Amino acid sequence: MKLHRFEDANLFYTTVKDYLLTDEVLHNLQLGISSTLINNPDRYKNKPYLAAVERDGNIIAVAMMTVVHNLLLSKIQDLTAVDIIVQYLQRENDSLTNINAPVVEAQAFAEKWCLSTGKSYQLKEALRIFKLEKVELFLQAKGNFRLATESDKEILKTWHDAFCLEALGVIESDSESWVKRSLEKGTTYLWQDEIPVSIACSTRSTPNGIGISMVYTPPEHRKRGYAGACVTALSQTLLNKGYKFCFLFTDLSNPTSNKIYQQIGYKPVADWNNYSFC
Numbered sequence: 001m002k003l004h005r006f007e008d009a010n011l012f013y014t015t016v017k018d019y020l021l022t023d024e025v026l027h028n029l030q031l032g033i034s035s036t037l038i039n040n041p042d043r044y045k046n047k048p049y050l051a052a053v054e055r056d057g058n059i060i061a062v063a064m065m066t067v068v069h070n071l072l073l074s075k076i077q078d079l080t081a082v083d084i085i086v087q088y089l090q091r092e093n094d095s096l097t098n099i100n101a102p103v104v105e106a107q108a109f110a111e112k113w114c115l116s117t118g119k120s121y122q123l124k125e126a127l128r129i130f131k132l133e134k135v136e137l138f139l140q141a142k143g144n145f146r147l148a149t150e151s152d153k154e155i156l157k158t159w160h161d162a163f164c165l166e167a168l169g170v171i172e173s174d175s176e177s178w179v180k181r182s183l184e185k186g187t188t189y190l191w192q193d194e195i196p197v198s199i200a201c202s203t204r205s206t207p208n209g210i211g212i213s214m215v216y217t218p219p220e221h222r223k224r225g226y227a228g229a230c231v232t233a234l235s236q237t238l239l240n241k242g243y244k245f246c247f248l249f250t251d252l253s254n255p256t257s258n259k260i261y262q263q264i265g266y267k268p269v270a271d272w273n274n275y276s277f278c
Contacts, residue, residue, distance in 0.1 A: 001060075003084045006050040009037035016052050019059040020074065024206050025131045025247050025269045026102065027074055032204025032211065033066055051088070053081040061085065071109070073101035079108050086112045098124065099275050106273040113277065125274040126252040131209070133245045135236050136265035141229035143193030145237075147186060152196065153179055156188060159199050163216040167251070188214075189237070191230040198226035200234045209245040210238050215257070228260045235264060 006012035013034040020027040020034075036043050037050075049065035053076075060077035063085050071089070076082065086109070089096060099109050099121075110121040148156060160175045182188040182201060191198040198221065203211040212234060217227045235246045249272065250258050262268075 001055045003051055003053050003088050012050040016059055016062045028206050028247055031206040069095055069097040071099050073105050075102050076105050082108045082112050086116050090116055097277055103271045103273050106275055110275040119277045121275045121277050124276045127249045127272040128252055129249055129269045130261055130266035131245050131247045131269050132235055132266045134265055137263050139228035139232045141225035143191055145233035146190055146192055148188040148190050155196055159216055163214055189234050191226045197221040198230045200230045209247055210243045212246055212248040232264050
């Protein structure tokens with residue numbers, strides 16, 4: 001069993017692609033980030049950490065880090081690979097702050113990292129990945145679905161900041177860049193009931209699917225079905241573009257959104273944990 005580091009994103013992706021595609025939805029983050037590293041490397045301010053663990057010529061684990069001190073792990077075929085990843089990371093990056101991974105892998109890494117470093121860990125987010133291949137129920141609400149335009153710039157920035165504060169606990173500093181990028185790519189959609197009342201965005205794509213993220217409705221417009229209608233319309237729009245499926249992450253602490261997505265036709269794929277170290 002051996003860990004391989006990669007400096008070249010193309011070589012890394014060529015090496016790990018087949019392994020990641022064995023569970024495409026579970027590995028949507030790794031696949032999407034790899035695509036961005038290859039096609040838009042300037043999106044990431046820091047040099048990425050790219051590694052894979054190989055046994056008998058086969059990849060059994062993938063580790064990535066594009067956000068400083070925040071590790072992303074794939075499904076791991078043999079959890080003894082966690083020991084190797086911990087050993088290598090501790091030599092290079094003993095200030096790791098977070099681990100994001102499927103539940104079993106996240107727990108295994110958190111325990112090994114804390115045993116090795118003397119730190120402790122706590123659950124930051126418990127998430128669930130959902131997949132939709134067909135819209136089963138077209139949720140309706142008063143108003144209409146539309147693509148965001150330049151005239152929506154101010155409200156997009158305000159809602160991006162509000163979403164980040166509510167979902168992540170912090171306001172990201174690059175909201176203006178996000179607005180500019182999303183408008184250029186045409187990935188941001190609004191539900192309008194005379195005025196914009198809800199937002200949903202398409203995000204990273206995989207070879208066969210595409211993600212939905214930043215589903216947000218301001219508090220004063222909630223409980224009117226806007227978000228459900230917006231996600232329904234966006235999901236169908238993306239399927240109409242030729243994607244075989246859509247996927248999204250939900251917060252397990254929010255049973256309302258989990259129920260709504262399942263009504264639309266989203267099926268649970270796997271649970272995912274984010275642990276922080278202190």
